[in-house]
Amino acid sequence: MHKVLIVDDEIFVRKGLINLIDWPSLQFEICGEAENGAQALTLIQQRSPDLVIVDIRMPVLDGLELIRQVIAQGGHQPLFIILSGYPDFSYAQQAFRYNVSDYILKPVNEQEIAATLKRIATTLNQKQLLSMTREKPLVEIIIESLVQAEPEEQVMTQIAHTLELPLTSSYSYVIAEIQDKLPHREIDYMQPLQSLLQRFFHLEGQPLLIHVRAYNQYGFIVPPLWQDEHYGSERMGYMKLHQCLEDHLSTEIALFAGHKVDQLKKIVHSRTSADECLKYRFAVGFNGVFMAAELLDQPLYYYDVDEELHSKLIYEVEANHKEGYNGAIDAIFLAFKERYFTPGAVANTVRRSMIATINIIRQLEGNEEDLAWLQELMNWQTKYRNLDQLRSVFTNFIAEAAAYIAKQRGEKSNGSIEKVKKYIDGHFRENIYLKGIAAEFHMNPIYLGQLFRKNYGMYFNEYLLTLRIEEAKRLLRQTKKRMYEIAELVGFQNADYFATQFEKLEKMKPSDYRNKMIDPS
Missing domain, CATH: 3.40.50.2300 (Response regulator)
Structure with missing residues (x-):
């Protein structure tokens, strides 16, 4: 690499x-x-x-x-x-x-x-x-060459002769990923992994084609003498290998097994399919063993999480409702697993939630760097390689951010909604809107809208319209102002729209209302 x-x-x-x-x-x-x-x-x-x-x-x-x-x-x-x-x-x-x-x-x-x-x-x-030196073992040089492209026949014959391997036989390329929650190669697993694989495949004294990849991964070629029938099925064999590696290395491991090929020179195709398996790392039900033969026909999900789930999470974070944001996290991570989110789609969802949370903190004149879990989550892909690990870090970040937002706002209840209502009562004649009011009070507009409805039983727009129509009724009763003047005075930019909204609420036109007040009979 x-x-x-x-x-x-x-x-x-x-x-x-x-x-x-x-x-x-x-x-x-x-x-x-x-x-x-x-x-x-x-x-x-x-x-x-x-x-x-x-x-x-x-x-x-x-x-x-x-x-x-x-x-x-x-x-x-x-x-x-x-x-x-x-x-x-x-x-x-x-x-x-x-x-x-x-x-x-x-x-x-x-x-x-x-x-x-x-x-x-x-x-x-x-x-x-x-500039090649003797620092890298010959076996690593060979496997890195094999998994990049099909060698020429003469080169392939020489490799097979050197390693005493048959040119034509059943081979598979497998990626073993160490999920120890540490950065790449902070612990070097090469020697213990090599020894374990040689024992498992009964290769004592023979070369094992293994090399170091990025992201705490090691690639190796399953030798031709390993028989699936000994374990009942290919999956069962890989499950036994998976258990053996986890037990002896005392850490979580995932195996990504490529398609079988019938010639050693074709191992590059097995490597390509093993790499494709990495895209399914967050899929549910594979118990640490991901096989190209089972996975590659399954459709992957490449997009962001649904807007409804994202909005729900951000609302609960801003409200500092632990049960609510934990429920939203449950739903999001269930979607990751059941819909086969790609690692890129998972990363985009995490990043989007982080940005939305950071924006709320900044609106409140806070500093996201105060969050102890920020950097850990921002760099999660360098250390955390399965959903359980990511979920733990993500949940800790969300919980910390929710508490920080509540503290920064300086209130632990919904008392601020009363100030918002008073603001609306005093400014309804102006061209006000929910997003602008949310910015005025350093709140998320979605959260504010839902909070307003929860406290007052109606949406912001409904309440604003009610105030404006009530003021319009007063002006119709007590003044002789024209319709367009009244519309403007109560916050409507368009007289026709005012008339439509008035009739929608009062079941009569503004002019009919005025006439009825003048002559109630």
Whole structure:
């Protein structure tokens, strides 16, 4: 895997880019993030990324100056991709003088950057082959070659001969993902995992094709001598393997098994289907073993959670109703599992809820950085790899945010709704609307609307219309003003609309009402 450093002063741009691309499938892994060039310079020295994707305009040290300084220092020299919101030829001209690999305009197009990354991966692979040392075992080099593309026959024959493996037999590629709630490779599981797999597959003294992937994942090729019939079914065999690994490594693990292939050189196709299984990681009912043979015909859900569920959650958060927001979280996570949400769709839902919650905090002049769980949730994809883990972090964040919002507003009851009603009573003649009033009182408009109805038995618009029509009736009885004048005085911009609404409530036209008051007989 080639290491990538993301540099942008906007955190949501960084997270959006990280979630946009299937990095492992393009032979990349994220090794860090920086919000300006100065931080990036330090991380380049510390982590030696192969590629740096950098915004051209940032505080402290911009993208072009970062590249200039890296070149001038003469140490580790990564490749660079420039991101820019400015289609200015002079920027691009200067960037290419520094020999950057590409200059991509925002908003980033997924196909464009994926094509660039494929091209850069080829360049990096060639550089790696030219500078290969004995630091990496031959087996890892071989498997990483096999799972990227079908080798030529001559190369394949030499590999099979070296490893004493049959060219034609049943093979599968499997991804073992360690779900220990720790960042990638904080604990190196390679040796214990290799030993366990060799014992399980009865390969003591023989090579096992295994390599390190990104995101705490290890890929391995199931050997041809492993017979499914010994366990009754392929799933049963993987379930036994899953249990063995969890018991001995003392952590949660998920297995993603690709389709079987009938030749070793075709293992790349099994790897591709195993990668596809990763998209089903949040689906219900697979007990830690996700098999391409069972999953890949099932339709995935790529969109955000339903608006009704999202609004319900935000309303309950603002109301600080623990039972309510826990119920909304239950419904959202059930939808993730039952509708086969992709990891990207789950991430979008989490991000949307975070942004909505942060906006409420900011409206109340609070600071979201005060929340202890904010960073943990913001970076959840680097540590939490199943729904139970994500749910725990998400619930803690929501509970903390709800309490913070209640405290920031300075009230633990619905007393503020009385102030809202008094405001409406005093300003109904003006062009007021719910969203504007919500902003005036630092409240979410959906929450305010529901709170108003709960307390007064009618919607905001109904109450406002009632006030206006009652005032119109008084003016019709006590003055000789014309209809358009009365409409304007009570807050209607259009006399015809006023007449329509009056008749809707009073079952008669304004003129008929006035005539009836003059001559009640």
